[in-house]
Amino acid sequence: MREGAPPSPATEGPAAPPSRDLLASVVVFLVALPLCMGVAIASGVPPILGLITGIVGGIVVGALAGCPLQVSGPAAGLAVIVWEIVHTHGLETLGVVVLGAGVVQVLAGALKLGRWFRAVSPAVIQGMLAGIGVLILGSQVHVMLDAAPRSNGLENLLAIPGAVLSTVSSGEGAGHPQAALVGVATIAALVTWNLFAPKKLRMIPGALVGVLVAVAIASLFALDVARVEVPAGFLASLEVRSTASNLGLLGSAPVLVSVFTLALVASAETMLCATATDRLHHGPRTDYDRELIAQGAGNLVCGALGALPVCGVIVRSTENIESGATGRRSAVLHGLWLLVFVAALPFVLALIPVAALAAILVAIGCKLANPAAVRKLYRAQGAGEVAVYLATVGTIVATNLLTGILVGFGLAALKLLWGATRLRVDVEETSPERVDVHLYGAATFVGLPQLAQALEGIPLKTHVEIHLDHLAYADAACLDFLVGYERRHSELGGNVHVCWETLRQRRNVASARLPRAEAPAAAPAPEAAEPSEMLPVAG
Incomplete structure (x- = not known):
């Protein structure tokens, strides 16, 4: 958290000053804009689908949320799952899977199962996030070089040295070195801003500063790099008809596995984010069942529109609280600002280099991977938990997210059984x-x-x-x-x-x-x- 007094208690209703929520909503909007597009690129889908999810997460989930100060939208932690869904089943199946996950979440919330999604070993959760971070890092380095990522995480990691070497050795005017320049400049601007930004300007997110620097460099020097593709009309991006025609796919076993995997990971990540959000303020505590139903409602809408899944996200939630938000209005308003921006200023999005958004995801991947977490876990829980953590990370990177989570759960259960007996x-x-x-x-x-x-x-x-x-x-x-x-x-x-x-x-x-x-x-x-x-x- 930023320096200063702790956040004041969050209060909803007419007594809360609207100006505080208005300011917070603008800050969250500025944070969400590049992240929504970056997560979409990491997921292997058009950036506009990430923005649609951000809009739904703000307006729909924000209005229904059981954790009023939590902000929902597309999450980097789900990018790996979405990428696997799109790679395995095709983009046209994404909406069906997201919609199915929404149904599971609504039913789970109605059955009062919200708190049970928090009953996960810390080693498994941290291992899952670290594994996701490694996979995002591996894939987005290639995207940052205007190259296509490989078919799996291990191949992406092994191919990084060769990709960097070929970029450095490329001749003048090659696309890859220019994209690399934009990506490196984005990361440098993001890190520099986060470290040295004037106190009065820290409300401006580093990711946005990085994107603005990238746009300026690419435009001033007319660099030949890939830019965000924006559809001719906002409504053209909505896949309601496609989702409706593919509902029969829910009878397929592989699709159902994807549905339950997405529902489990999205719900666990949201519940953990809600718990972390509660620690940042002194206001009303989270109603986990209501929050789960709200997330499910959001995913029903996102699935119907063919967009990315929605999830509670800690970065935007933290910015929301630190910017003085007092209730759910700020989350709803940030969704409205995203909608207005996409509808009125789509040409601005076309100026953004894809390498800049990938660079932001590289930075996020490094944060999620966080090797220092191993030392903290060892000090707090011992070698057994570290073994579960490393096994979860290794399996996720070597195989896939679901297998890694199942291995982590299995080892955590065996460790619990061993400790109990x-x-x-x-x-x-x-x-x-x-x-x-x-x-x-x-x-x-x-x-x-x-x-x-x-x-x-x-x-x-x-x-x-x-x-x-x-x-x-x-x-x-x-x-x-x-x-x-x-x-x-x-x-x-x-x-x-x-x-x-x-x-x-x-x-x-x-x-x-x-x-x-x-x-x-x-x-x-x-x-x-x-x-x-x-x-x-x-x-």
Whole structure:
């Protein structure tokens, strides 16, 4: 967030000053304009379809949203999915898939499933976003050179050195070096503006500054680079009739897989964005089910129009809040400004070099890839989560997004299962006559052999103190074993004290399985060891 006081509470209704929403809507419009077109190019579709999605995301989703300060539109995180849909099924099928995803989202919201889309491992989410970032980076470097991207992410990455080398070695007047010049100038302007822009002008987004610099360079030097293609009329871009005639494709299994993949990823990304948006202000919290229905309604409209899918986007949402937005009016107004611009000034879009929009996506791809996230994840969650993250990223890049997500989910589930059934047993001889046993984790039948080996290795005729303070769960198999061990060890001249009351108080086992009374002391316990000697040994 920018420097200064935290955002004031967001309030909707007549009491909120309209001027704040008006200003915020203009800022968000300026951010959204280049991003909508850039995401469309990264998705392999005409830029106008990204603008249509931005309009729908502002007007339709903004009016219905359960997260009033969240801004929706085409998202870089969905570009990879859309590219795969268009590449596999054709552009004419895109509207059908988006419409189907909208139906799934509306039904999920109506069934109160909104919050469940947040139940995803952080390693899988971060791995998904990083994988998407790598794929966007790989494809958009080629587009930035006015070249066509390869058929998959791995080929795009492997072809980058050759593409750069051929661009550098090209002769005078070649198209690729000129496009590269425009792309590099765009990134340089974007980064420089974000770092050194005067405080009073920071409301102007760096992406817009980059595009303006690219337009100026391409126009002043009459560069031979590809520019945004604008249809003769705005209505000519709408594919309502095409979508309606292709609805029968929803009976195809591959198309249905694309529908549910798009619905899952778009919903998860939107819910996470809504959660992040809530942290940026002190106003009303998100109604996740209503937000999911609003997203579904937006995708129903986008699908009917043959446009890109809509999704909550954090960059525009952050700009919205930091610019002083007080409610949903700013999101709706930004959609109206996009509509007015596309309808009244389409010739301005034709001045924009495609390389400039690709350069913006290259910068976004680098942000999403974010190698520093690995270190943060390791510090917060450990090596296990990093392994899930790396496996998710690697699978997405090597195969496709859906396979990568499924691999990530599978590994996260296995890690959860391993953690839920893992038992650690620390045996500590605190004196010749006393042994302390500390149990950590979950004592289930899976860990019973380990528990039995540890306890049965304790010498006879000793006092055994079994501590259950750090035991999260105990099943019937382990409880029966502990009760039996307590009896057998006592019969052989020893003494066992199990802290049954700890489990009773925490209610993490069935009370019927626990002994009714603490075991009587067969012999006086030796003096307690010093606290430093009672620390569990790492196992």
